[in-house]
Amino acid sequence: MAATTTREVPTARVAELTLAEEERFRKARPRSHQLWTEAREVMPRGVPSSFQDAAPHPIFVERGQGSRVWDVDGHEYVDFHNGFGVMVVGHAHPKIVDAVSGQIRLGSHFAQPVEDAVVVARELARRFRQPKWRFTNSGTESTLDALRIARGFTGRDRVIKIEASYHGHHDALMVSVEPPADRMGPPERPASFPQSEGIPAAIVELTTVVPFNDIPALERAFAEHAGHVAAVIVEPAMMNVGIVLPDQGYLAQARDVAHRNGALLIFDEVKTGVTIAPGGAMERFGVAPDLIALAKAIGGGLPCGAVGGRDDVMGVIEEKRVAQMGTFNGNPLTMAASRVTLLEILDANAYAHFDALAETLQGGLDEAIARFELPFHVITLSARGGVTYRAKRVRNYRDYLEVDKSFSYLSWLYQCNRGVLMAPGAEENWTLSVQHSFDDVLRYVDNFTEMARDLRE
Numbered sequence: 001m002a003a004t005t006t007r008e009v010p011t012a013r014v015a016e017l018t019l020a021e022e023e024r025f026r027k028a029r030p031r032s033h034q035l036w037t038e039a040r041e042v043m044p045r046g047v048p049s050s051f052q053d054a055a056p057h058p059i060f061v062e063r064g065q066g067s068r069v070w071d072v073d074g075h076e077y078v079d080f081h082n083g084f085g086v087m088v089v090g091h092a093h094p095k096i097v098d099a100v101s102g103q104i105r106l107g108s109h110f111a112q113p114v115e116d117a118v119v120v121a122r123e124l125a126r127r128f129r130q131p132k133w134r135f136t137n138s139g140t141e142s143t144l145d146a147l148r149i150a151r152g153f154t155g156r157d158r159v160i161k162i163e164a165s166y167h168g169h170h171d172a173l174m175v176s177v178e179p180p181a182d183r184m185g186p187p188e189r190p191a192s193f194p195q196s197e198g199i200p201a202a203i204v205e206l207t208t209v210v211p212f213n214d215i216p217a218l219e220r221a222f223a224e225h226a227g228h229v230a231a232v233i234v235e236p237a238m239m240n241v242g243i244v245l246p247d248q249g250y251l252a253q254a255r256d257v258a259h260r261n262g263a264l265l266i267f268d269e270v271k272t273g274v275t276i277a278p279g280g281a282m283e284r285f286g287v288a289p290d291l292i293a294l295a296k297a298i299g300g301g302l303p304c305g306a307v308g309g310r311d312d313v314m315g316v317i318e319e320k321r322v323a324q325m326g327t328f329n330g331n332p333l334t335m336a337a338s339r340v341t342l343l344e345i346l347d348a349n350a351y352a353h354f355d356a357l358a359e360t361l362q363g364g365l366d367e368a369i370a371r372f373e374l375p376f377h378v379i380t381l382s383a384r385g386g387v388t389y390r391a392k393r394v395r396n397y398r399d400y401l402e403v404d405k406s407f408s409y410l411s412w413l414y415q416c417n418r419g420v421l422m423a424p425g426a427e428e429n430w431t432l433s434v435q436h437s438f439d440d441v442l443r444y445v446d447n448f449t450e451m452a453r454d455l456r457e
């Protein structure tokens with residue numbers, strides 16, 4: 001656990017180190033900067049997705065192999081970013097390369113079902129104990145479809161989501177993802193704040209927002225909209241504001257409250273699925289929802305998503321009451337990669353390896369935090385984990401607002417300047433892969449320890 005004694009770190013020291021690290025970052029990456037300048041002529045903010053736009057400037061990547069990636073300036077990194085949590089198989093895994101190149105020689109797209117889709121759906125049914133599955137191409141599509149299925153099944157329009165949870169970029173759930181302080185409303189009754197211009201108010205109005213880990217608030221939301229709520233969607237362990245664990249019993253109670261009110265519980269397992277346990281959060285926390293949205297790691301690096309659920313709930317597709325479709329759904333390349341990922345790579349040994357690496361990270365980081373009496377703590381969940389820059393556990397978004405983001409930015413710079421690539425942003429999550437070694441994770445620990453020491457100098 002975190003340090004028993006903690007002392008504050010002077011803000012001026014954090015600022016001084018940040019300036020020095022930013023300078024070092026920029027000096028070493030002229031080619032990335034040049035490409036970014038050119039990119040801005042043809043792409044807003046110089047990136048294909050706004051998530052890739054991060055200070056000091058984006059790093060353009062040239063290639064990846066195993067646990068490593070190389071940028072266009074020739075720097076090698078241990079990859080802890082892993083493509084926002086997709087690459088648990090590691091880069092250019094020989095089995096993925098063989099499966100995808102074998103398939104591409106046989107044709108890359110038919111928009112007809114392929115046998116691998118049956119194999120993958122069966123494996124998802126086994127892991128997540130939900131009998132019926134459909135494929136999508138991203139996490140956004142998976143939560144969009146899950147929501148439409150829930151609305152179709154219940155004949156209701158309203159959805160309840162958790163404040164600060166990100167479920168993809170479609171309108172219904174791009175609500176109060178990172179609401180500004182002056183628009184977020186009171187903690188126990190958060191406002192529904194559209195996270196982007198261009199989202200119709202009429203859509204936002206249908207989304208009720210509640211705090212994570214707060215059953216009374218959920219009960220109240222149901223009472224206020226009695227008979228109108230189709231579903232509650234939760235990310236069982238929040239992974240976009242550091243890692244926020246569910247309180248003991250919270251997920252089961254949330255399901256009970258939903259069911260008592262004639263609504264469904266949807267788990268967004270886009271990040272947790274197949275990474276924190278073979279059967280994701282459903283297995284790790286022992287709670288079965290009515291619908292599960294998956295994406296990211298299940299595709300072994302190809303764009304893939306899936307939505308699965310109860311027989312009767314998914315029956316709305318069978319009965320042609322709800323439309324679920326897409327040109328690239330279950331395409332041969334993705335299904336070949338997914339089959340190999342789920343059936344040949346992410347086996348029991350893979351999860352034992354993630355757990356052993358996580359233990360090494362947790363031990364090494366806890367030691368540094370205790371030694372330098374830092375107000376931080378570490379959470380690891382198999383292939384996922386991160387440092388939270390606050391001594392006390394975070395239970396919801398309002399707690400997260402107390403986390404000092406200047407530490408996570410400094411940590412990002414320290415890691416990046418010393419050969420570890422983290423996901424951009426202040427959230428400080430890492431994703432391990434089957435190809436990571438103990439030396440790889442110790443590099444992260446060494447860099448962190450160096451930062452901890454420098455903060456105390």
Ligand SMILES: Cc1ncc(COP(=O)(O)O)c(C=O)c1O
Pocket residue numbers: 084137138139140141143166167168169235240268269270271295296
């Ligand atoms: C929990 C969760 N749900 C949904 C999504 C959306 O996934 P995608 O970016 O594949 O659309 C993300 C993306 O980070 C996510 O973290």
